[in-house]
Amino acid sequence: MKTTETSAPLPADAGSGASVTKAGPPVKERPARDAGEGRVLNAFSHGILVIWAIMVVLPLLWAVMTSFKDDGSIFGSPWSLPDTLHFDNWSRAWTEADMSDYFLNTVLVVGGSLIGTLALGSMAAYVLARFDFPGNRFVYYLFIGGMSFPIMLALVPLFYVVNNMGLLNTIHGLILVYIAYSLPFTVFFLTAFFRTLPTSVAEAAFVDGASHSRTFFQIMLPMAKPGLISVGIFNFLGQWNQYMLPTVLNTDPDKRVLTQGLVQLAVSQGYKGDWSGLFAGLVMAMLPVLAAYIVFQRQVVQGLTAGALK
Secondary structure (H helix, E strand, O other): OOOOOOOOOOOOOOOOOOOOOOOOOOOOOOOHHHHHHHHHHHHHHHHHHHHHHHHHHHHHHHHHHHOOOOHHHHHHOOOOOOOOOOOHHHHHHHHOOOHHHHHHHHHHHHHHHHHHHHHHHHHHHHHHHHOOOOOHHHHHHHHHHHHHOOHHHHHHHHHHHHHHOOOOOOHHHHHHHHHHHHHHHHHHHHHHHHHHOOHHHHHHHHHOOOOHHHHHHHHHHHHOHHHHHHHHHHHHHHHHOOOHHHHHHOOOHHHOOHHHHHHHHHHHHHHHOOHHHHHHHHHHHHHHHHHHHHHHHHHHHHHHHHHHHO
């Protein structure tokens, strides 16, 4: 007897050539609690930022408000708005407390040191970032070491070096010290920034016959403008608020800078009770820093994020 094997019946769609698709695993929907946790975290971070802004802004506003009060209102109602604006506080601090002389000395010192720091620091950073030569990393790490060296340990030998060079109690001597103090951070910051710039632009300039100096000053330096502005703002803040170096190296009363003048004003006005003049002088020293940051805040952010964006 012959036996015949019968195949299993095919689906009805198999004979018509229709394709059969298999259903995949079920897609898991994102739980709703993740969205809730995200909202809670977002609210928490915004709350921290609001608290931080209040802690920073309120003392500034209180100092500005107090600079327009008289001495009786400062101690009688320290948190209330001034009844009348006493602009004579500012004029008294500017003329009688010699804040005008301190302000001029500070502008000369910080302006000269800022120009010298950016010029020397940008050239050194460009060479370290773009050229390979024996000792490149050694020189770079020397600048890094200068950032970690505490300035307190260098005050005594620095005093004798400046004194032996005949630069003690001089504006240009303080400028040179500020430049040396700010160069390590400037070179460190700009070296990392120059490495993010495209090399094709410099190579095209060399092909066209441009020298290294012309390529740097006319092509690469304008491209590094955000980085220069960012490091310039940081150096400006540090040099404008510098107190230790001028106290040790600048003992001439006629060449004092703003930080020394504010300390002198606080000591003298503490005996006289002219607290309104003291707050006026404090706001005078604070306004240039705030103005510089407000004007260049966009460039500062661009310079800090340029390396990440590239």
